[in-house]
Every structure is written in C-alpha cells, then in structure tokens.
Amino acid sequence: MIKTKVVSEPPLNFWERIYLPEVFRGLWITSKHFFRNFFLHLAHAFGLLRHLKAGVTIEYPEQTYILPKRSRTRHRLTHRPDGSPRCVACMMCETVCPARCIAIVAEEHPDPNIEKKPKSFDIDLGKCVFCGFCVEACPEDAIRMDTKIVNTAAYSRPAMKLDLNELLNPTSSS
Amino acid sequence: MMTTFVIQAILSLVMFGFVFNLAALHTWIERKQSALMQDRVGANRAWITLPWKWAAPINWLLRPFNVLGLFHPIADAIKMFTKEDFIPPKADRLLHTLAPCLSLFFSLIVFAAIPFGDTIEIGGHVIRLQVANLNAALLYVFGAASLGVYGIALAGFSSHNNYATLGGLRAVSQMLSYEIAMGLTVIGIVLIYGSLDLQELVRRQGAYLWGWIPMWGAILQPVGFLLFLAAGIAETKRIPYDAPEGESEIIGYFVEYSGMKFGMFFFTDYLETILIACLATTLFLGGWQVPYLASSGFLFPWGSHIALSAFSVSLFQIASFVLKVLFFCWLFMTIRWTLPRFRYDQLLKLGWQYLFPIALVNLLVTAAIFLWWVR
Numbered sequence: 001m002i003k004t005k006v007v008s009e010p011p012l013n014f015w016e017r018i019y020l021p022e023v024f025r026g027l028w029i030t031s032k033h034f035f036r037n038f039f040l041h042l043a044h045a046f047g048l049l050r051h052l053k054a055g056v057t058i059e060y061p062e063q064t065y066i067l068p069k070r071s072r073t074r075h076r077l078t079h080r081p082d083g084s085p086r087c088v089a090c091m092m093c094e095t096v097c098p099a100r101c102i103a104i105v106a107e108e109h110p111d112p113n114i115e116k117k118p119k120s121f122d123i124d125l126g127k128c129v130f131c132g133f134c135v136e137a138c139p140e141d142a143i144r145m146d147t148k149i150v151n152t153a154a155y156s157r158p159a160m161k162l163d164l165n166e167l168l169n170p171t172s173s174s
Numbered sequence: 175m176m177t178t179f180v181i182q183a184i185l186s187l188v189m190f191g192f193v194f195n196l197a198a199l200h201t202w203i204e205r206k207q208s209a210l211m212q213d214r215v216g217a218n219r220a221w222i223t224l225p226w227k228w229a230a231p232i233n234w235l236l237r238p239f240n241v242l243g244l245f246h247p248i249a250d251a252i253k254m255f256t257k258e259d260f261i262p263p264k265a266d267r268l269l270h271t272l273a274p275c276l277s278l279f280f281s282l283i284v285f286a287a288i289p290f291g292d293t294i295e296i297g298g299h300v301i302r303l304q305v306a307n308l309n310a311a312l313l314y315v316f317g318a319a320s321l322g323v324y325g326i327a328l329a330g331f332s333s334h335n336n337y338a339t340l341g342g343l344r345a346v347s348q349m350l351s352y353e354i355a356m357g358l359t360v361i362g363i364v365l366i367y368g369s370l371d372l373q374e375l376v377r378r379q380g381a382y383l384w385g386w387i388p389m390w391g392a393i394l395q396p397v398g399f400l401l402f403l404a405a406g407i408a409e410t411k412r413i414p415y416d417a418p419e420g421e422s423e424i425i426g427y428f429v430e431y432s433g434m435k436f437g438m439f440f441f442t443d444y445l446e447t448i449l450i451a452c453l454a455t456t457l458f459l460g461g462w463q464v465p466y467l468a469s470s471g472f473l474f475p476w477g478s479h480i481a482l483s484a485f486s487v488s489l490f491q492i493a494s495f496v497l498k499v500l501f502f503c504w505l506f507m508t509i510r511w512t513l514p515r516f517r518y519d520q521l522l523k524l525g526w527q528y529l530f531p532i533a534l535v536n537l538l539v540t541a542a543i544f545l546w547w548v549r
Contacts, residue, residue: 020400023513030211030512037210057215 067148072132074149075123077167078142085168086142089116093134093143101127102134121167125152126160143167177299186286186305192496193285193448196503198247200444203503205246208511218243254437262334262430269332274431274438277325281445284318287311288452289373290495291462292469294488303462303492304373311372312364315453316357319409322442323349326411326418329439330427341426344518345411345418351525352408352415358533359398359405362540363391363457376461386475388465391458397536399458401529406450407506408525412443414513417521451502459498462491 015021040054058065067073078086089106107119134143147170154160202217209216221240223233239245261270291303308314323346330342364370367378381389392399408415419426428439455461466474467490471482482490516524 023509026512027508031508033213034207034211034508037213041210055209055213055215059215 067150071148072130072135072145074125074147074152074170075128075134075143075145075162075167076147076170077121077164078144079168085118085121085164086140087118087121088114088140088142089118089121090139092137092139096133096137098131098133099127099129101125101129118164121164123162123167124160125162126157181299181301182305185301185303189285189288189290189305190282192290193282193445196448196499197441197444198251200447200503200507201247201250202244203507204510206243207504207507211508211511216243217246220245220249251437254434257433259433259435260430264334265430266332266334269328270430271435273325273329273332274435274442275325276328277322277442278438278445280318280322280325281442281449284315284449285452287315287372288456289376289461291488291492292377295484302373303488307373308371310370312360312370312375315372316353316360319446319449320349320353322446325442326427329431333427333430335430337425338427338429341418341420341424341429345427348408348411348415348418348521348525351522352405352529355401355525355529355533356405356409358530358537359395359401360457362395362398362537365537365540365544366391366394372456372461376456376463379460380463382475388460388463390460390463395458395536395540397532398540399454401533401536402454402458403505405525405529406454407509408521410443410446410450410506412447412506413510414516415521416515417518420515447503447506448499451499451506454502455495455498459502461498462495464490464494467491 037054040049040052043049043052044054080086087104088109089104091104091106094100094102094104101124103120103122103124105119105121106116109115109117130145132145135145149170149172151172152160206216208214218241220243222236222245223240224236261267286305287308289302289304294301294303326345326349327342330338330340330345333339363375367375369375369378379388379390383389383393387393411418417424417426419428428436431439466472467482467487469484469487471487472478472480
C-alpha cells in the first residue's frame with residue numbers, strides 16, 4: 001500500500017484568476033527592491049548610508065565569507081611539543097576515508113615508546129569529499145579540518161595533492 | 175537633391191545609432207536591473223585599465239565605467255564574434271545562415287517609420303525627424319514586424335533538429351495569435367485619430383480633452399493600452415511569453431546556433447523590445463509630445479506661458495520621446511524579471527480566448543462611441 005498525501009491547494013479567487021492585479025502586485029514588489037537598491041547604490045557612490053547594504057552579494061576575491069566556527073575546511077596535521085607530527089601512521093583515517101584520498105606510508109619511529117610515524121602522508125583534495133570522517137577516526141587527534149582555508153583550486157590534478165610538509169604547515173595557496 | 179540625401183543619411187544614422195546602442199546596452203540593463211531587483215550587485219568584472227603610469231588620468235575616467243560593468247557589452251560582442259560559428263552537418267546551409275539575418279533585418283527596418291520629433295528647421299531646411307515619412311506607416315510597421323517571424327520559422331526549420339523545429343512552430347503560432355490581438359487594438363487608435371501616418375498620429379495626440387488632459391492614446395484607450403502591452407511583450411518572445419525560446423529547459427528555435435548568428439537572434443530580441451517600446455510610446459503615450467508644450471513654448475492650462483525657441487522645443491520633444499522609450503524598456507525589463515513563463519496552452523488560451531475577444535469588444539465599443547457620441 002503506497003501512502004499518498006493529498007495536497008489541497010486553496011482555490012484562486014476572482015482577482016487572482018484574472019491575473020492582472022497579481023501582475024501589478026508582483027511588479028510592485030520587484031520595483032520596490034529595484035528602487036531601494038538603486039537609491040542605496042547611488043548613495044553609496046557619494047559615500048552616504050554605508051551601513052545599509054544594497055545587496056547580499058559577497059564579492060569573492062575581495063570579500064570572503066566568514067566561515068562558521070565548526071565548518072570543515074582544509075586538513076592539517078597537528079604537532080607534538082617537539083614539532084614532529086602527532087600522527088602514528090595507524091591507517092585509521094586511510095581506512096575510513098570514503099573517497100580514498102589519503103595515502104600514508106609508515107616507518108619506524110626512533111622513540112621506542114611510539115610505534116610508527118608517517119614517512120609520507122598525502123591527501124588528494126581533488127578526491128576529498130570533506131566528510132570529516134578522518135578527523136573522527138583519528139585516535140591521536142593528529143588530523144584536523146580547522147584551517148579555514150577554502151581555496152583549494154589549482155591548475156592541475158597533481159597540484160591538488162597535499163604532502164606531509166604542506167599538511168603540517170598549512171598555507172593558503174594549495 | 176544632395177542635401178536631402180545627406181539629411182536622410184544623417185537621420186538614419188542618428189536613429190539606428192540610438193537603436194543599436196540601446197540594444198547593446200540592453201544586455202547591461204538586463205544584468206544590472208535584474209541584479210538590483212534581486213538584491214544582487216550584477217556583472218562588474220569586465221575592467222579596462224591601462225598599465226602605464228602616464229595613463230592614470232585615463233584610468234580615473236574609465237573607473238566609473240569599470241565599476242558599473244559598462245564594458246560587459248563589449249566583452250559580449252568580442253566573445254560572440256570570436257566564437258566558432260557552427261552549422262550542423264545536415265542543416266540547410268543557406269537557410270541556416272539566412273534566418274538570423276532575416277529576423278535582424280525585419281526588426282531593424284521598422285525603426286525607419288518611427289517619428290522621434292516634430293519638424294526641425296536648420297539652415298533653411300525643414301527636416302522631419304523621422305527616417306522615412308510614409309503615409310501608411312502603421313501598415314508598414316506591422317507588415318515588417320510580422321515578416322520577422324520568417325527568420326524564426328526558418329531558423330527552426332533549417333537546423334535539422336526536432337527541438338529547434340518545435341521551437342520554431344511554437345514561435346510561429348504564438349506570434350500569429352498575438353499579432354491579431356495587437357492589430358485589433360491598434361485599429362482602435364486609428365479610429366480615434368483617423369490616420370495611419372505615425373507622425374500624424376503623434377501630432378493629433380497633442381490635442382487636449384476639456385482643455386487640460388492630453389489626448390494621448392493611453393488615456394482614450396486604456397484597455398487597448400494594456401492589451402497592446404500584453405500582446406507586444408508576446409511579440410518580443412521574452413519571459414513571460416518565452417515558450418519559443420525557453421533557454422533553460424524546453425530549448426527553442428536557436429539551439430543549433432552559435433557565435434554571432436546566435437548573437438543576432440539575441441540582438442533581435444532586444445531590438446524588438448525597443449521596437450515595442452517605441453510603438454507603445456508613439457501610439458499610446460503621445461510619441462514626442464510633451465504635455466502643454468506648443469511650438470512656441472509651454473502653454474499651461476492655467477494661462478501662464480514660458481516662451482522657448484523652436485530649437486529648444488525640438489530638443490524637449492526628442493528628450494520626451496527618448497525618456498518614454500526608456501520608461502517602457504524599464505517596464506518590460508521589470509515584467510521580464512517578475513513574471514514566470516506561461517505554459518504553452520496557457521499562452522495560446524490567453525491569446526485567443528482573452529486578448530482577442532477583449533480586443534474585439536474594445537474595438538466595437540470604441541467604434542460605437544466614435545460613431546454615435548463624438549460625431
């Protein structure tokens with residue numbers, strides 16, 4: 001048995017059916033916006049009424065969107081107090097990654113108390129889906145996605161890969 | 175003879191210069207006005223700045239144009255001209271090339287009959303501010319505007335694409351249905367003013383009802399005015415009547431066009447918008463008439479008088495014509511960015527079941543009033 005939901009649309013009254021008054025109502029709304037923004041742009045050109053915005057556009061390269069506190073952005077690897085990566089190359093993130101964009105090569109850590117360290121740690125941003133599973137899977141709090149860097153664009157696919165050094169020292173240009 | 179020729183050449187240059195530039199500016203108006211209506215900023219990234227140090231004053235002069243995005247039409251034109259002009263392998267090469275030229279040609283020649291001012295006297299020559307002074311200008315206008323449908327029908331037919339053919343069919347049926355309603359509303363105007371000459375029509379709209387209401391077409395024929403606007407926007411094939419085009423999903427007669435040939439169809443749209451604006455101004459808003467402006471200056475109904483020279487009166491009239499046309503362009507653009515598209519059946523229903531009968535009744539009532547009351 002398929003459940004169906006019957007949607008009842010309110011019947012149009014006479015004035016809505018002849019459409020012309022509704023046309024004028026629509027024109028009134030849009031021209032209200034037009035003249036308000038027109039006036040504000042004009043005022044802004046003379047340096048007046050700056051506090052009233054004439055549009056919601058964020059003109060990207062000059063202005064940037066203020067990201068929410070918990071938004072997932074480009075990855076970084078956290079450091080130990082001595083500056084070496086906190087990562088122990090346990091491959092948890094590589095295993096959990098649904099996009100398979102993480103590739104880790106492990107090697108022996110000189111400190112016998114720590115089992116392993118990453119020899120190389122590559123994240124392919126061209127594949128990454130920014131799901132944040134790697135951050136949740138990490139037992140050592142070694143990977144985070146809080147750099148607030150969103151410009152991951154590049155001219156080639158290889159240029160979108162991040163290596164260990166870039167992950168440890170995140171800079172804006174990928 | 176030579177001077178007449180030169181005068182005619184200058185007149186047509188002025189008219190077509192105005193029309194062409196306004197049509198090119200329409201791309202800018204469309205972007206910016208829609209942006210303002212939707213609380214956006216609009217295209218403003220086509221900057222021209224000169225890199226040299228000595229060019230700083232020039233850059234300072236260019237800056238307002240840059241900020242307003244006024245170079246976008248130029249960027250558009252460069253893009254259109256440098257794009258690949260692709261003709262589908264199975265298309266009819268001749269008709270495929272001819273179609274955009276036809277539709278552009280027929281929408282352009284109509285402007286020859288639009289009067290943009292009264293006569294002006296320069297150096298002993300009396301110049302009529304109208305490119306071609308035809309005594310049946312109205313018939314010419316509607317004839318040429320209807321021939322524009324051939325370009326569209328051919329574009330749909332010659333592309334060897336079913337979607338294009340269907341779009342062409344939609345365009346033809348739409349334009350034919352709305353042409354009739356438009357023609358009928360205009361007959362009301364012809365009845366009232368008793369002329370087919372557009373210049374004469376405008377002159378007769380300079381009279382006053384009870385001495386103070388200007389006898390403009392929109393005041394004597396309010397229903398006809400609304401019908402003309404509704405049918406006129408349908409003629410331009412723009413939203414809400416863009417079933418022939420429907421760029422975003424149902425794709426229309428120009429799917430198989432690229433480069434400047436597509437640009438010509440695009441340009442034709444804007445030209446037709448301006449054409450309908452010019453016609454609405456000429457027929458319903460008194461053309462170049464300014465209220466209470468006679469040939470000697472302003473004569474107000476309360477008896478005051480401001481004397482003006484003949485030349486400044488002409489300037490006032492031309493400015494009035496341009497302002498009215500710009501107002502209609504603004505109105506059409508507002509309508510285009512406000513209303514959603516009509517479904518195809520709604521479109522034909524509106525044309526045949528509402529506009530056509532209303533236009534007929536309007537014509538009959540006008541004729542009856544004219545016959546029994548005015549005579």
